[in-house]
Amino acid sequence: MDVKKYMLDLGQKARAASRAMARADSLAKNTALLAIADSIEEKKPDLIAANKKDLKQGADLEPAMRDRLELNDARIAAMADGLRQVAGLADPVGEITDLRYRPSGIQVGKMRVPLGVVGIIYESRPNVTADAAALALKSGNATILRGGSEAIHSNQAIAGCVREGLKKAGLPEAAVQVIETTDRTAVGELLAMQEFVDVIIPRGGKGLIERISREATMPVIKHLDGICHVYVDEQADLDKAIRIAFNAKTHRYGVCNAMETLLLAESIAEVVLDVLVPMYQEKGVELRGCAATRAIVPEIAEATEEDWHTEYLAPILSIRIVQGVEEAIDHINRYSSQHTDTIVTEDYSIARRFLREVDSSSVMVNASTRFADGYEYGLGAEIGISTDKFHARGPVGLEGLTSQKFIVLGDGQIRE
Amino acid sequence: MDVKKYMLDLGQKARAASRAMARADSLAKNTALLAIADSIEEKKPDLIAANKKDLKQGADLEPAMRDRLELNDARIAAMADGLRQVAGLADPVGEITDLRYRPSGIQVGKMRVPLGVVGIIYESRPNVTADAAALALKSGNATILRGGSEAIHSNQAIAGCVREGLKKAGLPEAAVQVIETTDRTAVGELLAMQEFVDVIIPRGGKGLIERISREATMPVIKHLDGICHVYVDEQADLDKAIRIAFNAKTHRYGVCNAMETLLLAESIAEVVLDVLVPMYQEKGVELRGCAATRAIVPEIAEATEEDWHTEYLAPILSIRIVQGVEEAIDHINRYSSQHTDTIVTEDYSIARRFLREVDSSSVMVNASTRFADGYEYGLGAEIGISTDKFHARGPVGLEGLTSQKFIVLGDGQIRE
Numbered sequence: 001m002d003v004k005k006y007m008l009d010l011g012q013k014a015r016a017a018s019r020a021m022a023r024a025d026s027l028a029k030n031t032a033l034l035a036i037a038d039s040i041e042e043k044k045p046d047l048i049a050a051n052k053k054d055l056k057q058g059a060d061l062e063p064a065m066r067d068r069l070e071l072n073d074a075r076i077a078a079m080a081d082g083l084r085q086v087a088g089l090a091d092p093v094g095e096i097t098d099l100r101y102r103p104s105g106i107q108v109g110k111m112r113v114p115l116g117v118v119g120i121i122y123e124s125r126p127n128v129t130a131d132a133a134a135l136a137l138k139s140g141n142a143t144i145l146r147g148g149s150e151a152i153h154s155n156q157a158i159a160g161c162v163r164e165g166l167k168k169a170g171l172p173e174a175a176v177q178v179i180e181t182t183d184r185t186a187v188g189e190l191l192a193m194q195e196f197v198d199v200i201i202p203r204g205g206k207g208l209i210e211r212i213s214r215e216a217t218m219p220v221i222k223h224l225d226g227i228c229h230v231y232v233d234e235q236a237d238l239d240k241a242i243r244i245a246f247n248a249k250t251h252r253y254g255v256c257n258a259m260e261t262l263l264l265a266e267s268i269a270e271v272v273l274d275v276l277v278p279m280y281q282e283k284g285v286e287l288r289g290c291a292a293t294r295a296i297v298p299e300i301a302e303a304t305e306e307d308w309h310t311e312y313l314a315p316i317l318s319i320r321i322v323q324g325v326e327e328a329i330d331h332i333n334r335y336s337s338q339h340t341d342t343i344v345t346e347d348y349s350i351a352r353r354f355l356r357e358v359d360s361s362s363v364m365v366n367a368s369t370r371f372a373d374g375y376e377y378g379l380g381a382e383i384g385i386s387t388d389k390f391h392a393r394g395p396v397g398l399e400g401l402t403s404q405k406f407i408v409l410g411d412g413q414i415r416e
Numbered sequence: 417m418d419v420k421k422y423m424l425d426l427g428q429k430a431r432a433a434s435r436a437m438a439r440a441d442s443l444a445k446n447t448a449l450l451a452i453a454d455s456i457e458e459k460k461p462d463l464i465a466a467n468k469k470d471l472k473q474g475a476d477l478e479p480a481m482r483d484r485l486e487l488n489d490a491r492i493a494a495m496a497d498g499l500r501q502v503a504g505l506a507d508p509v510g511e512i513t514d515l516r517y518r519p520s521g522i523q524v525g526k527m528r529v530p531l532g533v534v535g536i537i538y539e540s541r542p543n544v545t546a547d548a549a550a551l552a553l554k555s556g557n558a559t560i561l562r563g564g565s566e567a568i569h570s571n572q573a574i575a576g577c578v579r580e581g582l583k584k585a586g587l588p589e590a591a592v593q594v595i596e597t598t599d600r601t602a603v604g605e606l607l608a609m610q611e612f613v614d615v616i617i618p619r620g621g622k623g624l625i626e627r628i629s630r631e632a633t634m635p636v637i638k639h640l641d642g643i644c645h646v647y648v649d650e651q652a653d654l655d656k657a658i659r660i661a662f663n664a665k666t667h668r669y670g671v672c673n674a675m676e677t678l679l680l681a682e683s684i685a686e687v688v689l690d691v692l693v694p695m696y697q698e699k700g701v702e703l704r705g706c707a708a709t710r711a712i713v714p715e716i717a718e719a720t721e722e723d724w725h726t727e728y729l730a731p732i733l734s735i736r737i738v739q740g741v742e743e744a745i746d747h748i749n750r751y752s753s754q755h756t757d758t759i760v761t762e763d764y765s766i767a768r769r770f771l772r773e774v775d776s777s778s779v780m781v782n783a784s785t786r787f788a789d790g791y792e793y794g795l796g797a798e799i800g801i802s803t804d805k806f807h808a809r810g811p812v813g814l815e816g817l818t819s820q821k822f823i824v825l826g827d828g829q830i831r832e
Binding site for chain 1: 435438439510516518520522524527529531532614615635653655656659660662663664667749758760771772773775776777778779780781782783784786787788792793794805806807808809810811819820821822823824825826827828829830831
């Protein structure tokens with residue numbers, strides 16, 4: 001197979017399809033989404049059979065990866081359900097805002113438009129094929145999907161359902177293309193096709209994301225670490241503080257919006273640690289503390305400079321005692337990955353300052369970092385969480401796959 | 417001079433200053449802008465003297481470039497005026513929108529925040545130093561400015577005024593840094609400082625912009641060509657059509673929002689050309705036409721494939737006759753630089769279709785392409801016009817120098 005030629009052809013088809021998708025009305029897009037959902041349910045035996053092939057070939061994979069790879073009844077139902085949910089979301093394309101008359105007599109406003117062609121590169125979970133296709137489709141984009149080679153049969157089976165749904169709705173089948181080759185050079189070709197791909201969204205481990213950011217010739221919506229903080233202020237309601245600090249660390253460990261560092265105002269540190277330390281210890285959370293923390297809880301390990309920089313994704317927590325909000329903000333703006341950071345306080349001015357000065361994609365007051373999520377934020381769905389500052393920050397939903405052009409309505413106005 | 421070390425120092429100072437700028441309240445920023453304006457007026461003799469040095473060293477420059485380089489009373493007054501206007505604009509930083517309660521009880525909204533450190537690279541006009549500093553300052557960013565080496569004395573003199581104003585307002589002087597060396601490697605260093613510079617905005621010729629886009633390791637807000645179209649539809653009001661087509665081409669030739677290609681529906685082509693051709697010819701506009709155009713106006717030259725791709729920036733116009741709106745949209749989406757395109761029509765459905773389907777940063781109905789401009793759009797000022805699709809499209813004002821983070825307000829909510 002001539003991978004270069006194959007990818008070029010994919011790119012050209014995607015660009016052509018993107019024009020049709022930008023024009024497509026909401027009814028056609030929703031019809032396609034519902035038809036894909038139906039097709040996924042009807043073809044369940046085929047999907048399971050294709051997935052069995054992947055699981056057989058992936059017999060040597062780590063258990064966690066094999067688990068992510070597996071399709072079962074519940075996961076297939078969840079895929080179909082996700083597609084129907086996206087069909088129910090408002091269509092972002094064509095939304096006109098801020099349309100105002102100017103002194104010249106023209107009206108100037110903004111219209112929301114698709115980005116064009118979205119490339120999405122992901123790892124083992126085959127459900128991403130359906131989820132990503134749904135979001136790209138609804139937001140009027142064409143998409144080129146590249147899943148993990150270990151999921152190739154599952155992904156191609158899902159791709160067949162997607163094509164069937166697009167066809168039923170009269171939309172171009174090339175609106176969603178799943179790369180058929182597992183040849184690794186295909187990714188390099190995709191990242192070089194500036195002319196045909198408007199944005200790349202990598203979903204996966206840090207290595208994948210770093211490689212893609214380095215090589216891509218087009219913008220990348222990327223999500224690197226989630227080093228999230230909870231700061232318990234002197235003026236915190238301590239019940240809330242303990243509830244939030246416990247939930248943010250222990251609700252799930254392997255997720256990007258889990259807390260990795262707990263910051264405590266020195267005046268309340270001892271009373272908070274007295275309650276929290278046994279709770280964490282009972283849960284099996286390993287604690288590492290700064291010198292001041294260890295003066296209160298001498299049995300825990302010392303947190304090193306490296307700890308403040310680390311996304312554990314594990315039952316480990318670093319704890320630091322700070323003088324107050326100023327030092328907390330300094331620590332966060334230095335070590336945070338600009339993902340999600342929370343303050344617990346009842347003080348109005350301190351809360352206001354934290355919200356303004358913490359430079360992260362989600363900044364919270366009195367809520368668990370675990371809320372940083374497209375569904376919890378009401379975006380309806382999420383293609384990823386951006387820790388960049390440009391274009392989209394935080395959970396990226398349909399809107400993040402669009403931008404705004406200016407529109408001008410006149411009656412024959414000219415510049416004098 | 418160790419350029420690498422110098423630039424690294426600049427970058428570190430800019431990053432530190434950006435934190436103070438993000439916190440700075442509107443009063444401090446406006447105080448600085450007004451103080452800079454005053455300082456520019458007070459230091460007028462110094463600015464003129466510095467500019468004389470540049471003009472003397474640039475004795476060999478082309479007349480147009482020398483003209484752009486020159487500072488005189490009117491231009492200095494315009495700079496001060498521009499600063500005062502920016503002081504009068506609403507502060508975009510901290511604006512909270514879409515704050516809504518979610519079923520979990522948390523409130524989720526967005527807060528507008530500065531991008532951080534903005535690098536701006538421009539050519540001869542020294543007034544850009546003041547304009548760009550003003551916009552970056554008002555939007556809460558720190559900025560590193562790199563002007564043309566031919567304007568180094570003028571730019572340093574203006575930089576002195578900017579520092580004085582910042583100091584008076586109690587803001588860090590490093591919030592606006594103008595690179596002091598004319599060493600060309602400084603640009604390469606700037607473009608490599610991903611850690612300290614969040615976005616690069618090049619202002620200048622195509623060569624500069626292409627080089628910067630290629631080398632920059634951070635996002636670039638760029639403006640390449642302005643190949644703008646006017647399409648006169650079958651249903652056009654012909655008076656409006658003629659007025660707009662004439663204005664879009666002849667109001668100014670060397671600007672990016674001037675029309676370069678006129679598209680005419682075949683049914684009205686002859687009657688429009690009968691009026692427009694003599695008007696253009698009287699103005700000295702060279703016309704180049706497709707075969708159908710030349711069948712009506714045989715004396716004009718033939719437009720080649722290259723013409724449709726060319727931004728003339730000169731009194732030259734290519735003309736093509738199309739069957740109707742469908743072919744016009746196809747032509748535009750193929751050849752336009754996605755800057756600004758206009759339809760002239762009285763037909764509601766055709767206008768609606770053109771607005772939706774033309775994939776350009778500004779799409780207009782019955783208005784001259786010359787309106788594509790930050791001031792005309794009510795942005796108050798403009799740092800450039802983006803022909804990209806990502807982050808910002810069209811004229812970029814204060815808002816384009818910001819992005820939005822999510823904020824979450826709770827009462828102790830946790831994820832269950």
